Amino acid sequence: MRPSAERSSPARWRQVLLAFLLSLLRGALPNQIRYSIPEELAQNSVVGNLAKDLGLRVQDLPARKLRVSAEKEYFTVNPESGDLIVSDRIDREQICGKKPLCILDFDTVAENPLNIFHVAVIVQDINDNTPLFKQNKIELKIVESTKPGKTFPLDPALDSDAGPNSLQRYHLNDNEHFDLAEKQTADGRKYPELVLKHSLDREEQNFHQLVLTAVDGGDPPQSGSTQIQIQVTDANDNPPVFIQDIYKVSLQEGVPRGFSVLQVTATDQDEGVNAEITYSLHNVGELVEQFFNLDKRTGEITTKDDFDFEIANSYTFSVEAKDPGDLAAHCSIQVEILDENDCAPEVIITSVFTPLPEDSPPGTVIALIKTRDRDSGENGEVCCRILGNAEFILKSYSKNYYKLVTDGPLDREEIPEYNITVLATDRGKPPLSSIISITLQIADVNDNAPVFEQAFYLVHIAENNPPGASIAQVSASDPDLGTYGRVSYSIVNSDLEPRALASYVSVSAQSGVVFAQRAFDHEQLRAFELTLQARDQGSPALSANVSLRVLVGDRNDNAPRVLYPALGPDGSALFDTVPRAAQPGYLVTKVVAVDADSGHNAWLSYHVLQASEPGLFSLGLRTGEVRTARALGDRDAARQRLLVAVRDGGQPPLSATATLLLVFADSLQEVLPDVSDRPAPSDPQAELQFYLVVALALISVLFLLAVILAVALSLRRSSRPAAWGCFQPGLCFKSGPVVPPNYSEGTLPYSYNLCVASQSAKTEFNFLNITPEVTPSQDLLCEDASWVPNTNHEGAGVPFASDIILKVSFNLLDLFSLWVLVFVNKSPNWGLSLNFIFCLVGSI
Numbered sequence: 001m002r003p004s005a006e007r008s009s010p011a012r013w014r015q016v017l018l019a020f021l022l023s024l025l026r027g028a029l030p031n032q033i034r035y036s037i038p039e040e041l042a043q044n045s046v047v048g049n050l051a052k053d054l055g056l057r058v059q060d061l062p063a064r065k066l067r068v069s070a071e072k073e074y075f076t077v078n079p080e081s082g083d084l085i086v087s088d089r090i091d092r093e094q095i096c097g098k099k100p101l102c103i104l105d106f107d108t109v110a111e112n113p114l115n116i117f118h119v120a121v122i123v124q125d126i127n128d129n130t131p132l133f134k135q136n137k138i139e140l141k142i143v144e145s146t147k148p149g150k151t152f153p154l155d156p157a158l159d160s161d162a163g164p165n166s167l168q169r170y171h172l173n174d175n176e177h178f179d180l181a182e183k184q185t186a187d188g189r190k191y192p193e194l195v196l197k198h199s200l201d202r203e204e205q206n207f208h209q210l211v212l213t214a215v216d217g218g219d220p221p222q223s224g225s226t227q228i229q230i231q232v233t234d235a236n237d238n239p240p241v242f243i244q245d246i247y248k249v250s251l252q253e254g255v256p257r258g259f260s261v262l263q264v265t266a267t268d269q270d271e272g273v274n275a276e277i278t279y280s281l282h283n284v285g286e287l288v289e290q291f292f293n294l295d296k297r298t299g300e301i302t303t304k305d306d307f308d309f310e311i312a313n314s315y316t317f318s319v320e321a322k323d324p325g326d327l328a329a330h331c332s333i334q335v336e337i338l339d340e341n342d343c344a345p346e347v348i349i350t351s352v353f354t355p356l357p358e359d360s361p362p363g364t365v366i367a368l369i370k371t372r373d374r375d376s377g378e379n380g381e382v383c384c385r386i387l388g389n390a391e392f393i394l395k396s397y398s399k400n401y402y403k404l405v406t407d408g409p410l411d412r413e414e415i416p417e418y419n420i421t422v423l424a425t426d427r428g429k430p431p432l433s434s435i436i437s438i439t440l441q442i443a444d445v446n447d448n449a450p451v452f453e454q455a456f457y458l459v460h461i462a463e464n465n466p467p468g469a470s471i472a473q474v475s476a477s478d479p480d481l482g483t484y485g486r487v488s489y490s491i492v493n494s495d496l497e498p499r500a501l502a503s504y505v506s507v508s509a510q511s512g513v514v515f516a517q518r519a520f521d522h523e524q525l526r527a528f529e530l531t532l533q534a535r536d537q538g539s540p541a542l543s544a545n546v547s548l549r550v551l552v553g554d555r556n557d558n559a560p561r562v563l564y565p566a567l568g569p570d571g572s573a574l575f576d577t578v579p580r581a582a583q584p585g586y587l588v589t590k591v592v593a594v595d596a597d598s599g600h601n602a603w604l605s606y607h608v609l610q611a612s613e614p615g616l617f618s619l620g621l622r623t624g625e626v627r628t629a630r631a632l633g634d635r636d637a638a639r640q641r642l643l644v645a646v647r648d649g650g651q652p653p654l655s656a657t658a659t660l661l662l663v664f665a666d667s668l669q670e671v672l673p674d675v676s677d678r679p680a681p682s683d684p685q686a687e688l689q690f691y692l693v694v695a696l697a698l699i700s701v702l703f704l705l706a707v708i709l710a711v712a713l714s715l716r717r718s719s720r721p722a723a724w725g726c727f728q729p730g731l732c733f734k735s736g737p738v739v740p741p742n743y744s745e746g747t748l749p750y751s752y753n754l755c756v757a758s759q760s761a762k763t764e765f766n767f768l769n770i771t772p773e774v775t776p777s778q779d780l781l782c783e784d785a786s787w788v789p790n791t792n793h794e795g796a797g798v799p800f801a802s803d804i805i806l807k808v809s810f811n812l813l814d815l816f817s818l819w820v821l822v823f824v825n826k827s828p829n830w831g832l833s834l835n836f837i838f839c840l841v842g843s844i
Contacts, residue, residue, distance in 0.1 A: 051082020556650020
């Protein structure tokens with residue numbers, strides 16, 4: 001056994017080395033936040049306040065979204081307090097193996113704005129693993145002739161802990177023949193060797209049993225033990241000897257299975273059976289047995305599995321050569337694995353900021369990308385680039401991080417979504433690459449003003465349109481989404497009066513339909529122009545204007561108006577004079593008329609409706625000029641009258657009339673007396689009322705006289721017998737004189753008409769014309785007897801006179817009714833009515 005001072009010396013050296021490595025780490029990573037924790041901490045244990053150490057305020061954490069970015073998240077960040085918390089089991093031996101310094105290096109990402117912080121957590125080892133031997137029992141055969149000082153290597157105990165907690169020493173139970181020595185392999189692992197102190201005597205004792213104990217450096221220390229059973233055999237003088245003690249070889253990690261690594265060779269100077277050598281792996285771990293195979297007879301070492309440089313880059317193990325007498329020799333095998341570019345780069349998207357507003361400026365961060373390649377050297381160096389999307393670029397950010405940023409303006413209306421392909425390529429030969437796609441949605445902003453379908457609108461509408469009719473529709477489109485693309489319409493300007501605009505037109509805010517609020521009149525308003533605005537619902541809103549010109553079309557709604565000849569101040573028609581010697585074609589006058597309509601509706605034509613002397617004058621169809629068609633004849637009247645009609649060209653046409661009074665005279669003096677003698681025109685209504693009053697008064701007087709006369713004759717007839725018996729109803733009067741009483745001879749001083757009503761079903765009037773040529777000698781016959789009234793015979797004609805008076809009275813009533821009808825209908829046929837009156841008066 002070695003002194004304890006010697007056993008503790010390597011531990012102190014390892015502590016010094018650990019402190020030195022920590023100082024190097026601090027110098028190499030100046031920007032890292034460093035923590036140190038023991039392994040196997042319970043979940044939700046607090047490592048430290050990361051937000052405070054990073055200089056972040058706790059109230060800003062929800063907006064900054066501080067999080068851990070790592071492939072294997074052993075830690076998380078409490079979003080409320082900013083504490084770095086253990087989220088998974090941390091086994092130092094599983095993570096770092098036998099490395100003296102175990103560091104978990106990861107990044108934390110904070111958004112809004114984007115920052116990346118490097119964090120290093122040093123995992124300290126705890127004594128959580130006990131040293132264990134691979135076998136609970138070790139069997140050795142030692143020839144009795146073995147000389148003292150001979151060593152026998154033993155399988156080491158395994159302890160997964162590192163540093164002071166790892167395996168520190170071995171000790172052997174007290175015995176007479178054997179001692180224990182500690183050796184160290186090239187990679188620093190300790191293994192025990194059994195040393196023969198005194199010669200063995202098989203005949204005295206052929207079996208020895210020892211206890212080997214391995215102790216770590218924990219506090220308290222832990223230990224493990226195994227039994228060593230030694231069988232003393234008969235003498236074998238010469239042990240095998242390897243040609244070389246250490247074999248070194250290099251392998252590419254891509255060698256196939258069964259590949260021959262090397263062949264070890266040992267020789268034995270014995271002869272016969274004692275010279276037969278068998279090879280075996282000695283003092284190896286599980287990885288060696290997994291990847292290597294040793295032929296026991298030939299000593300050839302071959303591969304059993306595919307190597308992976310990223311898992312282990314070297315292997316060290318021992319080969320034992322043993323003869324049948326259990327004499328053995330050992331050699332060391334050191335295999336170095338050479339890296340090949342067999343791992344494609346990995347691209348990890350740690351953050352994606354989508355959707356992205358389309359008005360984002362160039363340089364806006366879209367995503368944070370992390371690359372990783374498990375290869376080493378140039379094989380593990382990765383570069384990234386974007387395939388095909390010129391709008392985006394990659395910028396190196398920190399170590400193996402890249403920022404994906406915009407490199408130009410974005411337009412959602414052109415491209416609403418991008419599929420960004422990122423290619424990661426290493427520098428190996430041949431290079432390996434991997435591709436990842438990022439889908440980026442572009443969010444809409446109100447960056448497009450409405451656009452009208454036409455640059456200018458021209459609308460035709462006929463006048464006299466119904467109020468409320470649709471006269472036009474404007475339409476504008478906006479490629480933005482939602483309320484940004486919803487368009488409303490309004491009238492913002494017009495050449496109409498602002499107060500009158502609302503009474504003329506309106507526009508629907510939703511559909512853009514323009515309505516007429518009133519009927520348009522072409523003669524008052526032929527055209528007007530509106531400025532319409534389309535406005536979206538963004539904030540701020542965007543708008544566009546367009547001009548709408550409305551042309552009001554004409555309809556034939558105005559009749560022609562005669563300007564000449566015009567009526568005089570008193571309402572009478574003026575006259576034109578024509579020389580008596582005017583030749584054919586002489587321009588007499590011209591009818592001048594205008595029409596408020598336009599176009600074809602105002603195209604006037606002139607026509608003669610009535611002429612005193614047809615053929616005397618001609619009228620220009622389009623000019624309205626009145627010319628003489630022939631010379632004035634002797635039988636032609638000096639005063640002529642023409643009635644002219646003026647028609648427009650509308651459908652249907654409208655017209656007006658004009659009366660021309662033409663006087664043939666050589667001088668104005670010939671015309672003046674005729675004009676001055678002309679009675680002044682009277683009011684037709686006044687004349688009508690005057691004649692009616694006179695007629696009613698006359699009828700009333702005649703009726704009263706007839707009644708008085710009838711009463712008087714009735715009184716007289718009651719006192720005298722009837723003498724005029726020949727006068728019976730139904731008498732017919734022949735042409736002859738009717739002599740009034742008291743006239744016996746001579747002619748009548750005047751002639752008059754007598755109207756007598758006959759006794760028939762229908763009252764008829766017979767007009768008898770009594771001429772002055774009738775002599776008093778002619779008789780008035782009554783049937784076939786002549787009868788001459790006797791003026792001296794009183795009362796002879798009373799019955800006849802009485803009947804006549806009664807009939808005349810009834811006729812007067814009928815005539816009064818006729819006058820009432822004439823007055824109500826305002827009939828101008830006064831001559832017939834006066835004729836009835838005069839006839840009745842004459843008959844009386």
